[in-house]
Amino acid sequence: MSELHIQSVTKRFGLVPVLHGIDLTIRQGEFFTLLGPSGCGKTTLLRVLAGFLMPDSGSVMLGQQRLDLLPAHQRDIGMVFQDYAVFPHLTVAENIGFGLKARSVSSSQLRERVQEAMQMVQLDGLADRLPSALSGGQQQRVGLARAIAIRPKLLLMDEPLSNLDAKLRTELRDEIRDLQRRLGITTIYVTHDQEEALAVSDTICVMNKGQAEQIADPFTIYSAPATRFAASFVGTMNFIPCHNMTGSLHIGQDGTVHTDALQALCPQGAFELAIRPEHIAIVADSHACPDGLVLHGHVEKTVYLGREVQIKLVLNGHSLLVQTPAPSRQNLAREGDRVSVLLPFEHLVLCHPDGRAGALLP
């Protein structure tokens, strides 16, 4: 049983720093996702692990072994690529057996392990096809089977689903997750798709500008973002600029003074309150609530999505997105309607000017 330790890894391309001292610990058998926008350094970090890039400083330890000192071809790492990287001149079976050939596996064992890998990714019967005769999803299955056939110590996946269409993406996503559980391979998965990350991961590392913003399980990442960036990147989030000066709390652009209960929870100076659209409730005008913030505004736009309705509100000069289960036809909010909304304290996230974030309630 060995953990993967990434210790203060830095990397720059020319003068541009891409990774600023990344520290991560990944448990044996964990499904670990690097999530972030393009250019955040997630792929660079993955390529450092694979051995295609050399870190400028820091180390990568797998158990007791210094991984970063080994050449790429000796690392025993399976890699799945965004563009599949299936060898077009080899058949499905030859592709899957390619890594085993380099490992002097006996030919009978090779056939057995290729067969086994093909079954795992549901490619049985396609052994003699050439990749050009396969769909994108099937090609990525070949890529996956080829990577796991060598029984790697570590499985790296670089946006493996981003070239597939939406339906196939969810399908293969779930399969990858199941397969990883079954085999127990420590897996590092790179994606910019937050929904994908939430769906498959044991642990997510949200990355931005070469730094790890937050490392936590999917539930924590979504419900308790640790930084403003994590809050904005994962899911949809409303940010309300606030200002707390001695005696008065201003919410939004207009000066509106509010309850003592909220003021007591807020820090001094400028900050933001953040809340997810689905946590905002539309309430009666006269509604008063001791553990929530009630705001008044009017409907600018509604978008009917069948299962739910998205309502864009304007209050105090800034907008707020609300998401509610679709009501009956009569109760649909109309543009220009005046409404009141309740923002429960328990769902409010406090974002400090320095980028840190945390739950409003202690």
Add this chain to the structure above:
Amino acid sequence: MMTRLGFDVWKPISVGLWLLLLAFLVWPLSSVLLASFIDNDSGAWSLSNYVDLWQSRAFHRAFINTFIAGFGGMAGALVLGLTLAVLTSYWSVKGRGLIQTLAILALVSPPFIGAYAWIVLFGANGSVRVFLRDWGLAIPTIYGAGGVILVFAFKFYPYVYLIVSGALQALNPSLEEAAESLGVPPWQRFFKITLPMIMPAIVGSALLTFVLSIADFGTPRLIGRDFNVLATEAFSLFASEIGGHAGGASALSVILIVTSSVFVLLQRYAVRSDLYHSGLVKSRTPHSAKGLGAIMVYGLAYLIVLCGAIPAITAVLFSFRKTSGPVFQQGWSLQSYEKILSSLSTPIINTLNYSLSAVCLIVMVGTLLGYLIARRRGPSTAALDTLLMVPYLVPGIVMGIALVTRFNVPPLAITGTGFIIILAVFVRRLPYASRAVAMALRQLSPSLEEAAISLGYKPWRAFTRVTVPLIAPGIMAGALMSFVTAMNELSASLVLYVGGTITMPVRIYLSVMDGDYGTASALATVLLALTVISVATAFHLSGRKQSVLL
């Protein structure tokens, strides 16, 4: 970007390639540059060679003639090539395959065969001229500036045709339909929409034909008579300076390089980006011409390609004519072939030998170079890529002079051997091969090789097991095209050959100079047959991509 741990086999390879290019490209060319600044008599540094040229009337004439030939050839090729491209793109002309084949035939048949064939038909005793004279129609001989321009036009128009019709095919016809729906009439539409968008292709191909025209040696030499250009002048000066110091020829070579560089750089600038290349291309549906229009379209298209193919057809026909000495007689025979088999097999064997050796070298070195350029970006490979521009700028005759002056003394006294001819072909053709490989590699995802490495293959084995098999068809197609140019290379070989290392193009050139047209025809036919077979194979291997031919 790919820093790898451990021993990187590409580093020593890169060093080796640098040494190779420095030794066989930079070093020989430096001799030309240096010699041009050394006075022939005193051996001191001086500008006397340039001053002499400046004061020489012959040089002035050659300089002006070079531009006449260049612009004339360019204009002719543009008129023919553009006409054919527009005709075949907008109208459905039956036998499009035949038109393409004939255009390609004109493209690959060596220019000196063209010159020679036109002489056979329109020279002092040319068949067509004699025939017309019998009917009381006197036409001037082909010799002189007009003849040179005519040969260039029919020789180089396929470049314009292939490049411009490629651009027309890449053009989204929706743009023209959009203009039509906005109420722009057809003629205006062509000039306001289509023409501006294919302009880079037109300008690029025009400049290419200019560069090819001014670098050509065989045509002005054979057909120009007194029409001397820089390339022929350099050769004459070089021949007169043999044994002594080649100062004059060197200075002329430098001027020729500079002239051609200006236009090559202009050409690169013109085609720097395919600005209007649209990703969404639906194919154009050509109109079918009817009545008088059809006669015009068909007549013009076939007239152009048939005239372009005249040299090849003439060479083949005349090779089977009965001869008596150098004079053609009535009737047919295999005499000419018997003659080349019995007494002229050396040039054929030499040509095959040298071309094959050169191509082997080109494939090996070109593949490594292409890989470095496409996959190992860095200051060193960028410089290497720039250095590979040089052979494009140096006309064959100049390369020949450079190699002779540098390699006639130890440590590498290979002048007069076959090696130096192989070397000339190798250096001149290397950039084409490495560029073709780099292009093939750019279409191949780098992650393929990374996948192999992550599966346990060393970088070098990943390259040979995955990358090489995938680019092999491209390499083979490039190799065959190199083989074609190697076989047809005249200007450098003419400077480099000695009796025992004579090649087919040189032999043909000498036969034409001697008026021995029967032998020339038979040899030209053999050369043409080998060329056509190689080109057809390359075309097939590349998946019928026309870009392989350019």
